Amino acid sequence: MRGKEVVLEKVSAKFGDFTAVYPTDLVVNAGEFFSILGPSGCGKTTMLRMISGFLSPAGGSIRIGEDLMAGVRANQRPTALIFQNLALFPYMSVWENIAFGLEARGVSKVERRKRAQELIDLVALSGEEMKKPDELSGGQRQRVAVARALAVEPAVLLLDEPLSALDLKLRQHMRAELRHIQRMTGVTFIYITHDQGEALTMSDRVAVMNRGLIEQVDTSDRIYDRPSTPFVASFVGENNILRGRITAVEDGVATLESELGALRGRAVAGLAVGVDAMLFVRPEALRIGDESQSDNRVAVKPVRRDMEGAYVNWVLSAGEQSIVAHMSKAADAGIDHDRSMHVGFAADDAIVMAAGELADTGRQLADTGRQDDEAAV
């Protein structure tokens, strides 16, 4: 099995008057584990359905390897889709499910059994061959779905949030397993998810999507460390957001005049003096107390201290602004709970970009603090 590249050129999708996907260019490399990450309703599933052939694009072209996909039906594309609910066939045993694609191609029963057995070994389901899907555990069903899709030797495997129904421990285990299977087979994986943990841990590259547009395509590290839009910065991981107006841009460093004084951070390309802007700084990049001597320094009052285990989560206030800082246990020990103090951060750890749309995740620490997260648990 060898993966093929998937190339989208100006691909768009419409449902009536509603544009689900705006014209999009995207190149997924052959043999890559590629994730499309975004909130529900952002168009990521629509994207997947266009690649698999269940939905015709309103415009643009899709190419898989050397072949244009226009007019090629779902059952003739070199893709296999793993559905969110898995869609296993309930009346067939595990091995019949896995061999379904081969049976549809008229492969003999002996050959089908042999090939199914190889896949059963690959996904570690030996001994379960004759069971029906409803006799399996969630993780086992998951593996049947993967084996069934791989049985037709697809060049591209499309996965539509297949882990969302599993509990946390199993999900983490299946992440590692999917990654392992992808490496073993070399098939191109395109993985759809709203779970940033899944996207960041498994993927070679991640596309972050919002309202029918891909906002950034990058490696996991760069998505986290170098977000290119306010949406990506607020959707992936936690970020403090400080608003202000740009007063200077020099050598890639922007100065922002905010309620808390002048703040400096790395400027994203295209920033001009005088525009409204946002400065993003991650909670773990903040330093408290003696270590706060840095490019940026803000006077704060402690509001709340949450013990998170590996680190301590401090909710601080600076005027109207709420700021969240993650402290190591050592740094936390030196903090006097009742006194005003300073937090600081290096300009290199902060990103400044023109004000824009933020993710509606309930995680915007600067606006909401941690209460929402706790209430949701």
Place this chain on the structure above:
Amino acid sequence: MKAVETMDRGDALLNIFIGMFVMFMFLPLILMMLAAFNSASPPSVTSWEELTLAWFPRLLAEDRLIGCLQNSFRIAVFVVPASVLLGLSAAILLTRLEGQATNLLYACLISPMLTPGIVLGIATIVFWRHFGVGADLYTTIMAQTTFIASFPMLIIMARLQRQDRAQEEAALDLGASPFFLFRRVTFPFLLPAILTSAALAFLLSFENYNTTVFSIGGSCTLTTEIAAQARRAHTPVINALGVIFVTVTVIFSLVYTLRKQWEK
């Protein structure tokens, strides 16, 4: 305490109601069956003469009745597969089609069920007379099929609406042709509904009177023959036949229920 008393009274009322309901349902049937074992003719329970099994062997001598019974089966043999196939196609069409036309089509396909049986029977013979086809078993087959097909359609539609469409998409995605998809995925899913609707279609065809009597011309089915005899003075032979049908039905439903229990 008061509340408990009212509840007891409510329970008592409910029991009386259920008792009356069951009596209303089964008393005529029980009387009909009892009369089959009484030597009095015409059949009676009130004037009991002698306990006898003589009416059962007499059944075999009733050549006309046996012939009509065979006609009933001949008709059902065609009506059941035709109705199930038509119903299946209509159900698939209606659940797959989208848009305004679906509602109109649904109304058209369901209307024979609501049309009086006489109208269907007469309409069928009038229509076929134009083509030189006289009223006989085949006109009855066509007349019955027009309205019986609606029942499989409704039963199969109900099942199709509960189908996980992702399974069909998964099958297509794995390279299945539409035919292979139907044979391996959709048909096994629909099989229970198809069997149920076949059984229902058989019963509807077998016991149908209105449509049949107006479309069958000079021939007969068991139902039309019993009705014809009932108008004249008849012997308890018909009651004996009734006992056999009730017994067969009870055995079938017992076996079915026990098998269901067994599977659990």
